[in-house]
Amino acid sequence: MRFDLCMNTPQPHSSLFAILLAIFTILLTIAPCSLAGSTHSATNSSKKRHVQPGQTLKGKATYYPSKLNGHTTANGDTFHQTDHTAASNKLPLGTDVKVTNLKTGKSTAVTVTDRGPKLGTRKIDLSKKAANEIGLTRKEGTTPVKIQVTGTPDGREVSSE
Numbered sequence: 001m002r003f004d005l006c007m008n009t010p011q012p013h014s015s016l017f018a019i020l021l022a023i024f025t026i027l028l029t030i031a032p033c034s035l036a037g038s039t040h041s042a043t044n045s046s047k048k049r050h051v052q053p054g055q056t057l058k059g060k061a062t063y064y065p066s067k068l069n070g071h072t073t074a075n076g077d078t079f080h081q082t083d084h085t086a087a088s089n090k091l092p093l094g095t096d097v098k099v100t101n102l103k104t105g106k107s108t109a110v111t112v113t114d115r116g117p118k119l120g121t122r123k124i125d126l127s128k129k130a131a132n133e134i135g136l137t138r139k140e141g142t143t144p145v146k147i148q149v150t151g152t153p154d155g156r157e158v159s160s161e
Contacts, residue, residue, distance in 0.1 A: 051091060051092060051095055051149045051152055052149065052152070052156075053149055053150065053151065053152060053156050053157055053158040054148065054149060054158050055148070055149040056146060056147065056148045056149070057090060057091075057123055057146075057147040058102075058123075058144070058145070058146050058147070059090075059121070059122060059123030059124070059144070059145065059147070060121070060122040060123060060142045060143065060144060060145065061099060061101075061122065061123065061124045061125070061126055061131070061134075061136060061142065061143055061144075061145040061147075062122050062124070062125045062126070062136075062141065062142050063125070063126060063128065063131045063136060063137075063138050063141065064079070064081065064086075064087065064125045064126060064127050064128065064131070066081065066128070069081050073085070073087075073113045073114035074087075074093055074113070074114045074115045075093045075094065075113045075114070077113050079113070079114065079127070080127070081127050081128035081129060082127070082128070082129050083127055083129065084108065084109060084110045084111065084127065084129060084130050085110055085111055085112075085113045085114070085127045085130070086099070086110040086111070086112050086113070086114070086124050086125060086126050086127065086130065087112070087113070087114035087115060087116035087124070087125040088112045088114075088115075088116050088123060088124045088125070089115055089116040090123050090124075091112045091124075091147075091149070092112065092152075092153050093112055093113065093114075093115075093153065094111065094112065094113075094152075094153030095111070095112045095149060095151070095152060095153060096109065096110075096111050096112075096149070096150045096151030096152075096157075097109070097110060097111075097112065097124075097147050097148060097149055097150060098147075098148045098150050099124060099126065099130065099134060099145050099146075099147050100134065100145060100146045100147075100148070101134035101135050101136060101143050101144075101145055102143070102144040102145060102146060103135070103143055103144065104134065104135035106133060106134045106135050107133075107134060108126075108130045108133040108134050109150065110124075110126060110127070110130045112124075122142065123145070123147060124145065124147055
């Protein structure tokens with residue numbers, strides 16, 4: 001004689017199915033709302049921040065890691081240590097800035113082409129060429145800088161008056 005335990009107990013499959021269906025319904029309700037905001041932030045999370053030509057920020061600059069040479073930047077370009085480029089999580093992509101080392105007084109012009117998710121409280125990450133031009137060395141690591149907006153992504157520039 002064969003004894004089947006499933007015949008004598010309530011079917012757990014129906015309650016499990018109901019729970020999974022409820023979770024799936026909740027996810028379908030929430031997902032469109034959360035995905036709607038993520039497409040904008042994936043392209044340029046700082047577009048919400050409006051910058052004006054002449055606007056100035058002060059903070060620390062760092063040296064862009066050499067291991068990222070050749071990688072694709074947030075704006076789609078390939079990063080090269082020999083370019084006048086920078087990463088920033090404070091300024092919109094395409095912003096042109098003049099970065100001045102407050103210790104040496106030396107300055108250089110760069111374009112923000114990448115995000116700086118690991119910058120933390122630092123304001124800007126400079127390519128090797130730009131860092132060398134203002135006297136920032138790998139050994140030093142960071143330096144205090146003034147960052148002046150000279151051009152915005154929409155083409156506005158500092159007037160020469």
